[in-house]
Structure formats: structure tokens, C-alpha cells
Amino acid sequence: MRLERIYDWKVGQGFVERDPRTLDPNLRKEDTIRLGHISDTHLGKNAPGQRRRELRRWLDGFVQMDIDAVVHSGDLVESPEGDESLRWAFSLFDELPVPLFGVPGNHDLRAPGGSSAVTEHWGPYPRKEEIEDLQLWLFDSMAWPPVEERSQREQESARNSGFYSRGAVGAEQRAAVKAKWTTPRKGARVAVVHHHVYQPVPQKPWYEKNADLMAPLEDAKPFLRLLREGGVTLLLHGHRHQYTAPYSPFEDLVIVNGGSVTRQAWPKRARLIDVARTGVSMRIWEFVRFS
Numbered sequence: 001m002r003l004e005r006i007y008d009w010k011v012g013q014g015f016v017e018r019d020p021r022t023l024d025p026n027l028r029k030e031d032t033i034r035l036g037h038i039s040d041t042h043l044g045k046n047a048p049g050q051r052r053r054e055l056r057r058w059l060d061g062f063v064q065m066d067i068d069a070v071v072h073s074g075d076l077v078e079s080p081e082g083d084e085s086l087r088w089a090f091s092l093f094d095e096l097p098v099p100l101f102g103v104p105g106n107h108d109l110r111a112p113g114g115s116s117a118v119t120e121h122w123g124p125y126p127r128k129e130e131i132e133d134l135q136l137w138l139f140d141s142m143a144w145p146p147v148e149e150r151s152q153r154e155q156e157s158a159r160n161s162g163f164y165s166r167g168a169v170g171a172e173q174r175a176a177v178k179a180k181w182t183t184p185r186k187g188a189r190v191a192v193v194h195h196h197v198y199q200p201v202p203q204k205p206w207y208e209k210n211a212d213l214m215a216p217l218e219d220a221k222p223f224l225r226l227l228r229e230g231g232v233t234l235l236l237h238g239h240r241h242q243y244t245a246p247y248s249p250f251e252d253l254v255i256v257n258g259g260s261v262t263r264q265a266w267p268k269r270a271r272l273i274d275v276a277r278t279g280v281s282m283r284i285w286e287f288v289r290f291s
């Protein structure tokens with residue numbers, strides 16, 4: 001894995017891009033929690049052996065760089081009935097010396113609002129995990145809307161492909177988390193959801209043609225409002241495999257698109273994020289692999 005870009009970010013000050021030739025990812029600032037972020041592994045899809053090797057290589061690399069936890073932002077498998085892929089993945093994660101937390105993607109369960117072997121293993125949602133002082137808030141963006149509220153085109157597409165593509169966190173999850181965020185935040189808060197919250201500029205004609213199906217999180221607006229009210233300074237997501245640089249649509253929140261760590265033929269990307277224990281600043285180390 002090659003270090004491609006480094007971004008420093010601070011609340012109210014935005015990003016400063018650093019020269020990757022001048023910083024060593026093995027050296028990490030004090031008072032930070034180091035997360036490894038991976039996404040969209042789609043295990044079981046074409047060239048399954050290669051995908052497994054890719055995933056293992058990323059995780060081995062991260063462990064060598066002293067991470068505190070790994071976060072997977074969904075689409076662990078291509079199909080939730082892929083028992084063998086799931087067994088393989090969960091035993092790999094169990095071997096890690098650090099915890100791995102994940103949220104479901106639209107490939108990880110068949111029916112919106114339902115469950116699967118992936119959600120049973122990784123869930124429930126929403127919930128909080130603690131990594132020292134850092135709170136990790138996990139959301140299920142396949143919880144809503146129900147099938148009958150989805151467009152005819154999406155329902156037809158799901159009949160053909162077996163998957164629904166759109167998603168929302170839904171009022172229930174938002175209310176449940178809001179009720180827990182009545183006390184002010186002390187340490188860093190990070191949120192994880194599968195769907196993107198803004199539509200990036202399409203890089204492939206397929207995305208343009210299917211923009212309605214690959215739409216952002218349906219309740220992105222109230223979801224982002226909730227995160228900011230709760231003092232969340234970092235949101236990790238997946239779903240869109242294309243690379244977008246981390247961005248900060250508000251002065252107090254960074255959004256990171258996971259890309260895909262295993263996708264064939266595309267550069268694969270993953271990152272380390274050193275989050276200050278207070279959450280007010282972070283360093284993002286972007287890694288790339290072309291093979």
C-alpha cells in the first residue's frame with residue numbers, strides 16, 4: 001500500500017494538505033485514536049480469492065501501523081447468503097488484535113428493514129461503541145424506507161438484481177440516538193453509515209444513468225443535523241466506490257467516502273484516521289493500491 005495523500009483538519013480551520021514524503025504514518029501524534037477505515041469489500045463477487053487477499057493485506061498493513069480499531073462501512077459481502085464468505089470474513093476479523101465494527105450495506109441484506117447473517121453478527125443498530133475516549137456511533141441505512149415506499153423502478157431493479165439500492169437512517173434511529181445525546185460530548189464522536197450523504201460528480205456513465213438508484217441517503221439533511229447537534233466531527237460512509245477526497249461541508253464535520261478496498265481493476269483505497277481524543281482535529285492518511 002502506498003501513501004498517497006495526507007490531510008490535516010481542525011474544526012473552524014478546514015483542511016491543510018501535507019506532503020506524504022515528509023510524514024511517516026508509523027509516527028502518530030499523542031492523544032489520538034487511530035482508526036482504519038475500509039469499505040465495500042463485496043466478498044464472494046468475481047475473483048473471490050483476490051478480494052480476500054486484498055482485504056487481508058489491508059488489515060495486515062493497518063495492524064502493523066498500530067491501529068486501535070477498524071471500521072467497515074458496509075457491503076461486506078456481495079450476497080448475504082454467501083455463508084462461506086461470511087465465515088471466512090468473521091474468522092479473519094476475530095483473529096485481529098483490535099476490534100472491527102461494521103454497518104450493513106445494501107448487499108448485506110435482502111430486504112430493507114430486515115436482518116441477515118451480517119446484521120445479526122455486526123448489529124444491533126443504532127448503537128455506540130467505545131474505543132478509549134472515542135465514541136463510534138453505528139447506523140443502519142437499510143432500515144428505511146420499507147419496500148412499498150420505494151419507486152417502481154427500484155422495486156423492479158431489486159427483482160432483477162436481488163438488492164435494493166437506496167437507503168435512509170429513518171426517524172426511529174435518529175430519535176433513539178438524539179435521546180442519548182442530551183449530555184454534552186466529552187471525547188470524540190464518530191458516526192458510520194453505508195450510504196453517501198451527498199451526490200459526488202459522476203465519474204462513470206453507469207452512475208449517471210442510475211443516479212436515482214444510487215441516490216444519497218434519503219434523510220441526509222436531518223441526519224447531518226443530528227450529527228452536528230451531537231458534536232460528531234467525523235462521518236465515515238461507503239456505497240459509492242469512486243474516490244472523493246475527504247470534505248467538510250460544515251466547519252465542524254468531516255465526511256469520508258470509503259471507496260472500495262477490493263474492487264477489481266480500480267485503484268483500491270483505504271485510510272487511517274488519527275482522531276484527537278477531543279474530536280476537534282484529525283489527520284487522514286490516504287493509502288492506495290493498484291494491484
Ligand SMILES: [Fe+2]
Pocket residue numbers: 074075105106107194238239240
Ligand atoms: Fe452499497
